[in-house]
Each structure stands twice: as structure tokens, then as C-alpha cells.
Amino acid sequence: QSVLTQPPSVSGAPGQRVTISCTGSSSNIGAGYDVHWYQQLPGTAPKLLIYANNNRPSGVPDRFSGSKSGTSASLAILGLQAEDEADYYCQCYDSSVSEVFGGGTKVTVL
Amino acid sequence: QVQLQESGPGLVKSSETLSLTCSVSGDSIGTADWSWIRQPAGKGLEWVGRIYTRVSTESNPSLKSRVTMSVDMSKNQLFLRLSSVTAADTAVYYCARDHAICVSGICYDAFDVWGQGTLVTVSS
Numbered sequence: 001q002s003v004l005t006q007p008p009s010v011s012g013a014p015g016q017r018v019t020i021s022c023t024g025s026s027s028n029i030g031a032g033y034d035v036h037w038y039q040q041l042p043g044t045a046p047k048l049l050i051y052a053n054n055n056r057p058s059g060v061p062d063r064f065s066g067s068k069s070g071t072s073a074s075l076a077i078l079g080l081q082a083e084d085e086a087d088y089y090c091q092c093y094d095s096s097v098s099e100v101f102g103g104g105t106k107v108t109v110l
Numbered sequence: 111q112v113q114l115q116e117s118g119p120g121l122v123k124s125s126e127t128l129s130l131t132c133s134v135s136g137d138s139i140g141t142a143d144w145s146w147i148r149q150p151a152g153k154g155l156e157w158v159g160r161i162y163t164r165v166s167t168e169s170n171p172s173l174k175s176r177v178t179m180s181v182d183m184s185k186n187q188l189f190l191r192l193s194s195v196t197a198a199d200t201a202v203y204y205c206a207r208d209h210a211i212c213v214s215g216i217c218y219d220a221f222d223v224w225g226q227g228t229l230v231t232v233s234s
Contacts, residue, residue: 045224052218099157
């Protein structure tokens with residue numbers, strides 16, 4: 001069981017908005033550590049999508065956005081596209097176990 | 111452009127030691143921290159450990175006693191050794207740059223560049 005909890009799957013039609021939650025605790029997200037998000041397309045390595053809660057690396061479309069509040073964080077995808085079908089992982093530092101990832105969420109475009 | 115390439119035996123016998131190399135191009139390994147992350151087939155990501163300031167290391171507590179990490183500055187390579195492996199260690203192993211990304215004078219560490227990964231299977 002992952003230290004950070006994500007829903008196993010979310011789905012949406014093209015053009016819709018989907019959100020992925022990442023729930024932690026007082027030893028990680030709630031302690032003020034930054035949350036990062038990674039996108040893993042099928043058969044490829046993960047790619048940094050959002051860093052430090054709500055910042056996009058160069059080249060990441062602005063339809064991806066992140067937020068953080070209390071012991072949770074969220075990733076939102078606006079205007080869902082077929083190419084967004086992938087696994088998404090949140091990641092944070094934890095004062096007890098160091099770096100931790102969420103269990104991952106599979107996004108399906110209907 | 112920074113590129114990372116993992117290499118090593120794809121098959122390791124149970125109870126033996128897994129040894130992997132990560133070759134870095136486009137950046138000096140002395141300028142960043144570097145992590146190893148693994149992913150069993152069909153499962154999520156698990157952080158294995160990090161090497162920083164070229165010699166200091168930090169490992170996942172669940173693996174700590176079995177993990178050894180090192181670098182070769184002259185070859186710009188990172189090394190991972192995982193001892194006493196079992197079937198549970200079968201996974202794709204990634205090396206990743208643990209890099210400070212700075213915005214408006216504030217810097218944040220994230221895994222910003224990843225290798226393509228290498229599959230290691232532990233056989234009995």
C-alpha cells in the first residue's frame with residue numbers, strides 16, 4: 001500500500017476535465033513538502049509533468065495544472081485529449097521514509 | 111540535452127547481487143543528485159535510493175541494508191548494487207536526475223530527467 005493514495009483510474013470524454021487526487025499525511029504533503037506529478041505513457045519512462053505543486057516544466061501544455069491543500073494534492077487535465085491516456089503518479093518527500101510515490105492513476109479517454 | 115542510459119544483466123539469480131550502471135551524457139554527475147527508481151511489471155513506482163554530493167547516499171528504508179550506490183566521475187556513470195535479491199526485486203529499474211528547478215529565485219528538487227529503464231528479472 002502506497003504512502004500517497006491515488007484513485008486507480010479516472011476516465012473522461014475528449015474535451016472534458018478530469019482530476020486526480022493524491023492524499024497523504026502529516027509526514028509528507030501535510031508537512032509542507034512539495035508534490036510533483038509524473039506522466040507515464042504506455043511502454044515509456046515517466047516524465048515530469050508538474051513540479052512543486054503547480055509549476056509546469058517547459059513544453060508541458062497548460063491544460064495540465066496542479067494544486068495542493070492540507071494533506072492532499074490534485075492534478076487537473078482540462079480539455080482531455082487522446083494523447084493524455086497514460087498513468088499519472090504523484091510524488092513527495094516523507095519525513096519517515098524519504099521519497100514516496102502514489103500508487104498511480106490510469107487515465108482513460110473514452 | 112541530458113540523457114541517461116541504464117545497463118546491466120537482464121537476468122539475476124535469486125540470492126545474488128543485482129548490478130546496474132547508469133551512463134549520463136549532457137551533464138556532469140557532480141552537478142546534481144541522482145536517484146534509482148524501480149517499477150515491477152504492471153505496478154507503481156518505488157524509490158530505491160539517491161546518491162548526492164558524489165559520495166553520500168540515502169536509501170528506501172525497506173531496502174536500505176541491501177542497497178549500495180556509487181559513482182565514477184571520470185566516466186560520468188552511476189552504479190547500483192542490490193544484494194540478496196528475490197523475485198520481489200524483479201522490475202524495470204530507472205535512473206533519474208534529482209535536480210533543482212528554480213523559479214523566481216526559489217528552487218525545487220524533482221526527478222526531471224529519466225533513463226529509458228532496464229528490466230531485471232530475478233530467477234530461481
